[in-house]
Each structure stands twice: as structure tokens, then as C-alpha cells.
Amino acid sequence: MVKKALLTYALAAGVLIGPMGTAGWAAEGRAQADARPVGVVETRAPLNVREKPTVYSDVVKKLHPHERVLLSCQKRGGWVDGNPVWYRLHGSKGWVSARYVHNLQPVRPC
Known part of the structure; x- marks a missing residue:
């Protein structure tokens, strides 16, 4: 017992x-x-990575279609096709419009 x-x-x-x-x-x-949220570039042409979250900011590099990227955070910025959300890329000084990047996990605000 x-x-x-x-x-x-x-x-x-x-x-x-x-x-x-x-x-x-x-x-x-x-x-x-x-762990960082992952995003996938959803474009047919290369996507511009901007210095600031606006289309008027300088391009710092380009991402290829269907490329997977790590996202640090999200912030409201300049509107792109009705979407004001921008993602800051992890490990680089750059922003991409959420209109062209599909986030696979939730992204925290900056």
C-alpha cells in the first residue's frame, strides 16, 4: 500500500x-x-526597405518576393494601399509596409 x-x-x-x-x-x-515574429514578403517584384515608416523615406535595401524576414515590432506610419501599419525588421535599420508583408505571428507594437 x-x-x-x-x-x-x-x-x-x-x-x-x-x-x-x-x-x-x-x-x-x-x-x-x-523568438521574433516571422513575415513573408508578398510581392511579385523586390520590396523596398525604408529608413523610416513612410514611402517618402530613403530605400536602404530590397527584399525578394516570398523571402522570410524577422520582425521586431509594428508602428503606424504612412498609408500604403489603405494600410498604415509598418514593420521594423529585426537586425537592420529598416521598415517595410505591412501591406506587402504577411506576418505569421502577432507583432508587438514599437
Whole structure:
């Protein structure tokens, strides 16, 4: 009877803590916090990456159609085909119009 009770408690603790222990949960939380939303360029021609979130800003580089990019955050800027949202690219100083980039995950505001 005691062995059965100990086995039950051990199994319950394993379910509560999980197979990786509590350190696994912390590591998983950090990985999710470090993960950046991904976007896909939805154009037929190269997409201009702008210095600021407006079409009047200088072009700093171009992205290819169907290219996957990491997005840092989103912000309202100049309107492009009825869409005022712009995405800041992760790892570069540049903005792309959300009109031409499909976000695969939610993007936090800047």
C-alpha cells in the first residue's frame, strides 16, 4: 500500500513538474521571449526597405518576393494601399509596409 502511494505521488510530481524539470520551463520561456515574429514578403517584384515608416523615406535595401524576414515590432506610419501599419525588421535599420508583408505571428507594437 505504501509503495502504491509513493508511486502515485511520484507520478503526480512528474506530471506537475514535467519531463524537463522546472529548469526546462524557464529555458522554454526564454526561447519564446527571444523568438521574433516571422513575415513573408508578398510581392511579385523586390520590396523596398525604408529608413523610416513612410514611402517618402530613403530605400536602404530590397527584399525578394516570398523571402522570410524577422520582425521586431509594428508602428503606424504612412498609408500604403489603405494600410498604415509598418514593420521594423529585426537586425537592420529598416521598415517595410505591412501591406506587402504577411506576418505569421502577432507583432508587438514599437
